[in-house]
Amino acid sequence: MNLQNLSSEVTKAHEQIKGHILKTPLLHSHALSEMIGGEVYLKLESEQHTGSFKARGSLNKLLNIKKLESAKPVITASTGNHGLGFARAVGITGLQGTVYLPHGASEAKIKKLGYYPVTLKRHGDDPLTTELHAREVAESSGAIWVSPYNDTEVIAGQGTIAIEILDQLPEVDDILITMGGGGLISGIGAFIKQNATSVNIIGCEPINSKEMTLSLLAGKIVDQEDAKDTLSDGSAGGIEPGAITFDICQQVVDHSILVSEEEIKDALKMMIYEHGKIIEGAAAVTIASLIKDKDRFKGRKVVLVICGSNIDIAKLKK
DSSP: OOHHHHHHHHHHHHHHHTTTSOOOOEEEOHHHHHHHTSEEEEEEGGGSGGGBTHHHHHHHHHHHHHHTTOOOOEEEEOSSHHHHHHHHHHHHHOOOEEEEEOTTOOHHHHHHHTTSSOEEEEOOSSHHHHHHHHHHHHHHHTOEEOOSSSSHHHHHHHHHHHHHHHHHOTTOOEEEEEOTTSHHHHHHHHHHHHHOTTOEEEEEEEGGGOHHHHHHHHTSOOOOTTOOOOSOGGGOSOOOTTOHHHHHHHHHOOEEEEEOHHHHHHHHHHHHHHHOOOOOHHHHHHHHHHHHTGGGGTTOEEEEEEOBOOOOHHHHHO
8 A cells, every 4th residue: 555645645634623523632641751761641532532543543533424424224243442433423424333242242341332323233152253243244234344453544644643643752662552453553653654653663563462463574464373362362373365454554654562461450550559540451461562662762752652541441440
């Protein structure tokens, strides 16, 4: 994919969604800055509407659908942050939206989705089965499928974070971003590589679910045969065949860092003790990555994207 075109789409998305989203704080971390002998800032997408960056991409997508005056319903599948962002966007645009959930989805998440004007339907016992069914329903019914990450307009919406970072800290050296399916790092990376070419984009993943790192090393999309459960559930799972994010990540990711579950736990606790903030596992991955590879960032200005705050309380207590 052409990065210049995608960067332009990020700019358009910023103009379109800025009246509906928060310009999230860039918080200086004294503890992490001292650790690297430099300056570390936390981009708190955990403070965004619905508790994550996902409020941006879905909104950009649905506003574009609305702009085309499409009366078609919109459908997605999600048990977490994408579903919440999509549901809020449905409320803003007035489109008819449905979120498919697997049986056994968290009741707490279902309650949050219930605050918005979306129809909730259940199918299957795991997220992949649910998503495949929802996509089939969209295709057969003429509805519009909204992907969590494999969509240019969604990626562009997530990329608006980069515009805010460069406005808040023009002299940044490195930006650390949790990868997962690649939607977040693709959007931010595309804009940065076109507008701040000296900035390094660092992809961060848990060892237990490192599909994007493995794929980048292999030069093609691959599955992780030894994948395990991870606290970073928001970034876990494989990359769908043909995902546009993979090609973008090949162009924008300068380096990747892998962290263990213990390192993610320590980062979650550090955020509570040092900053009094609760974040989710996927957000803690960037903190854990900086700590693990601190010598790489010695004396530099670093931004960690704290992607969300929606952690299950029982999990946090444990």
